[in-house]
Amino acid sequence: MTAALEVAENAARLADLNPSSAVSAASEAARSARREGDNAAASIAERAWGHSLVQCGELATAIRHLRRAVDHGLAADSAELVSEARIRLAYALILRGKPELALGEIDGALNGIQGDALMRIRAQRGAILVEIGRLDEALADLDRALPYLRRIDDRVGVARALVNRGIVHGWLHDFAAAVRDLRESGQVSRALGRGLAVGIVEQNLGFVAALRGHVPAALDHLATAERTIAEHGGQLAAVLQDHGELLLSVGLTSEAREFAERAIVACQREQRRLKIPELRLLLAQIAFLDSDWQRCLEQADLALRGFSRQRRAAWTALARLARYRAKLALGQGERISSVLVEDMVGTLAGSGWPAAEVEARVVAARVSFLRGRPDQGGEQLRQAARARGRGPAAIRARGWFAEARLREENDDPRGAAVAARAGLRVLDEHAAALGATDLRVHSAAHRVELSELGLRTAIRAGRPAGVLEWAERGRANRLLHRPVLPAEDPVLAGLLARLRSVSAEISLGRPSPAHRQLTLERQIRDHCRLHPPQSGGPAVEPVRPNRLGTALGERALAEFVQWDGILHALTLVDRRLRLRPLGPVSLIAESTERLLFALHRLARKGPAQPAAAALLADTARRLDDLLLGPLPELDRRPLVLVPTGLLHSMPWSVLPSCLGRPVTVSPSATLWCAASSAPVRPARTVLVAAGPDLPGARDEALAVAAIHGCTPLVDGTATVDGVLAALADAEVAHLATHGSLNTDNPLFSSLRLADGPLIAYDLERLPRVPHTVILACCDGGRSVVRTGDELLGLSTTFMSRSATRLIASVMPIPDAETAPLMIALHRGMATGRPAPVALAEAQQEMRDRSLADLAAAAGFVSIGGD
Incomplete structure (x- = not known):
């Protein structure tokens, strides 16, 4: 072997191990080969140079070097060197978005090649076919190549072929085979010291776990892949893409969009045009x-x-x-062209992508029904419904949706409801396995069409009991699960402590880069997704009207339901269930926004207060007429209200018919029934705490503590650890602090304490919380409403941890004005008054005092049970 050839071979080996370092070695090898006139060495060096640049994202330059490698191979009269160069060139061309040229190079490399080299080319051809979605052909090439590669002990070739075959098996939903191939590839690559290849294996294990619906496992693999690939100078666009697709699968659209946009930027930088579409x-x-x-x-x-x-x-x-x-x-x-739809279905039916085929058939059915072709639409739904018995949860649920639609079109509403329930059971089991709160909430997006189908059939049938069932199936499902906490998590505790430290520095005006807080929040979120609590048992069925009527007793229930742009109300009074349409959702939403505007203006002291009070009174009367006026059976009974959409932020006490009336708000009737049936522990232990920088909070805490005969946590004693420890032992808690709702990341909503914020993630670590919690702070009761009326925020986190009664404000309040309301509330509770009754009486007392007291009191609602 010549000296130039030896240098070139070393550069080729380095290109596979550390591409960023191999570029300079390959360029020196190419110069050395040209000086010595050694075309064979020059071909190898140029191939190593091009291969390194491909992995470093410089595709245009890589293609030039790989074409030179082909030319030098031809000059050396070596078919094997030409074929090796063409294999690399084909891969660069496919990444560049030129699949036809890539296949041309591979087919050219196959000409005149026999034996072992032929199988290496077939393996690369398989890899290219994977990229462009020709899965059956890819599998055939890879199956043919692997035995030969094993026989000649081409371990690098075996590792690469196994990765590509694992990807094919994943797309075809042969998950056991996919994991088997990928794990073997990882073992071979580790033994060879190919760190970058190990990272790529981890990425594809994440891809397969995502296809299976194993979200926490997929997140773990992708996090490892991103770290490993970055450490070895590889490109991250594909990992970012897989991460975005995974987050989309559980409905986390804003995070998925962030990853997709980052991946586009990376692809453009790396010149990987194939992936941009x-x-x-x-x-x-x-x-x-x-x-x-x-x-x-x-x-x-x-x-x-x-x-x-x-x-x-x-x-x-x-x-x-x-x-x-x-x-x-x-x-x-x-x-939409029927011809193009049929072509789309035919193509996807033969693609080996079952999820895409099912969705294509559902869409084709809709187009057929629109065009008055029910037979064609029914056949498409029948084909799609076959998926209900196999595959990951999302595909099976979609198959059940197709079955439900088919039965609905065949005038079988009862059968449609049965199929929709089956689909929801599949999704609920899958959501319970996700563990992490935000994953479970966002996964509710996939329940919407099934819930809406059931609701549609019930409303059309005019069956109030059916409407109640489907309204309950479609909302706040997460709060019905009580996750089982893992053992103490020191990693999470450390991250939360660091986040508090950074937040405290920022609040004090000390220099602390904002990105530190964002980085810690992301680390906490990702850690909780990777190490979630276990599910607390099977999904809870919606409460039945008879049981709900028994639990209500003398109370009246009104549950609001949106359908087809109209707000409906279900009422249950004296065991009689009624259903009535109330009016356009848009009109009620407009009036609700006007009411909230009036309350905001009223909270500002000044000459505009009387005008704001007049606007508030007029709007409250109009809303009362829209929402409760058409429901005379409610009479003057204590109310249980189950809102939807914007009504979750309704300050109910300002409506004339609610003045002085006990009103309980609950995310669902099922949750209210469970909370009201829970045994109430005697209020032997009361926690009262006040946060910093809140005018009047300390005096309020002292006054409330005096009512209950306890010692409050104030000033330096009101720390996060101190409050958390007290929460775990108390039956009643009163927290007077600054509150903050984080609308982008609701689980970082917080209560400010002496040493920093107590956030929702802190509460999720507690084994239990008090049965009654009063949050005397802004936005304590307001939640971010996600798809399917799933809620995220401080109040819902307390409820998910076992709080059954929560009093909090659903809007910003003038903090300094809340003390009179809170003192009146606690005096009532101390005499044995139920929380909703005590709150109603205190709010009526505040209304009679002044406009400022009215504004401070109006936003508070009693949430949960009675």
């Missing part, structure tokens, strides 16, 4: 889940043009599917 398609799917139909259509069109240019038939069909879903949502179904 895939990421446009991901953005379209994110927009669809966000109900942003126009953006979905725009991104789907961009993806469609990109896939068409790349001649990727299956991916083109996927982009058409996203486009048609957006058009149907926009009411433009009549503009």
Whole structure:
């Protein structure tokens, strides 16, 4: 072996281990080979140079070097060197978004090659076919190549082929085979010291776990992959893409969008044009889940043009599917070509992507029904419904949705409801396995169409009991599960302590980069997703009217339901269930926003207060007429109200018919029934705490503590650890602090204490909390409303940890004015008055005192049970 050839071979080995370091070694090897006129060495060096640049994201330059490697191989009259160079060139071309040219290079490399080299080329051809979605052909090539690669002990080739075959098995939902191939590839790569390849294996294990619906495992694999690939100078676009798709699968659209956009930037920087249409398609799917139909259509069109240019038939069909879903949502179904829909279904049915096929058939059915072709639509639904018995949870649930739609079209509403329930059971079991609170809440997005189908059939049938069942199935499902906490988690405790330290520095005006807080929040969120509590048991069935009527006794229940732009009310009084339409949701939402505006203005002392009071009175009367006026059976009974949408932020006490009336608000009737049935522990231990920088909070805490005969935590004693320890032992808690609702990340909503914020994640660590909690702070009772009326925030976190009664404000309040209300409330509770009764009496007393006291008291509601 010549000296130049030896240097070139060393550069080729380094290119596979550490591509960023190999570039300089390969360039020196190429110069040395040219000086000595050694074409064989020059071909190897240029191939190593190009291969290194591919992994470093410099595709255009890489392609030039790989073409030179081909030319030098031809000059050396070596078919093997030409083929090796063409293999690398083909891979660079596929990443560049030129699949036809890539396949041309591979087919050219196959010409005139026999024996072992032929199998290496077939393995690379399989890898290219994987990238463009021709899975059956890819599997055939890889199956043929692997025995030969094993026989000649080409361990690098075996590891690469196993990764690609694992990906194919994953797409085809043969998960056991996929994991087996990927794990073997990882073992081989570790033995060879190929760290970058190990990172790629971890990425694809995450991809397979995501397809299976194993979200925490997928997150773990992807986090490891991102760290390992970055350490070895690899490119992260594919990991970012997989992470975005995973987050989309559980409805975390804002985070999924962030990853997709980062991946597009990375692809553009790395010149990986092949993946950009895939990421446009991901953005379209994110927009669809966000109900942003126009953006979905725009991104789907961009993806469609990109896939068409790349001649990727299956991916083109996927982009058409996203486009048609957006058009149907926009009411433009009549503009969809039936011929193109049939072509889309046919392509995806043969793609080996079962989820895409099911969704395509559901869309095709809708188009057929719109065009008056029920037989065609029914056949598409029958084909889609076959998926209900196999595959991951999301596919099985979608199959049940197709079955429910088929039964609905066949005038079988009872059968449609049975199928929809079966689909929801599949999703509820899957959601319980997710563990982490935010994952479970956002996964509710996938329940919506099934819940709406059941609700639609019940409303059309005019069956109040059916409407109650489906209204309950469609809301606040997470709060019915009591997760079982793991052992003490020192990692989480340490992260939370560091976050408090940084927050305290920022609040004191000390220099502390904002990114430190964001980084710690992300680490806490990711840790909780990877180490979630275990599920607390099977899904809870909606409460039945008879049991609910018994629990209500003399109370009256009103549950609000939105359907087809109309707000309906279910009432249950004296065991009689009624259903009435109330009016357009838009009109009620407009009046609710006007009411909240009036209360905000009233809270500001000044000359505008009388005008704000007049606006408040007028709007409250109008809303009362819209919401409760059409429900005379409610009479003057104590009320249990189950809101929906914007009504979760309604300050009910300002409505004339609620003045002085005990009102309990609950996220669901099922939750209220469970909370009201729970045994109430005697209020032997009361926790009272006051946070810093809140005028009047210390005096309020002292006055409330005096009523109960306890010692309050004030000043330096009101620390996070002190309050958490007291919460775990108390039956009643009163917390007078600054409150903050984080609308982007609700589990970072907080209460400010002496040493920093107590956040919702802190509460999730507690084995139990008091049965009654009073949050005398801004926004303590306000939650972020997610799809399916799932709620996230401080109040719902208390309820998920076993609090059954919570009194808090659903809007910002003038903090300094709350003391009179809180003192009156606690005096009433101390005499044995139920919390809703004591709150109603205290609010009426405040209303009679002054406008300022009215504004301070109006936002408080009693949430949970009675």
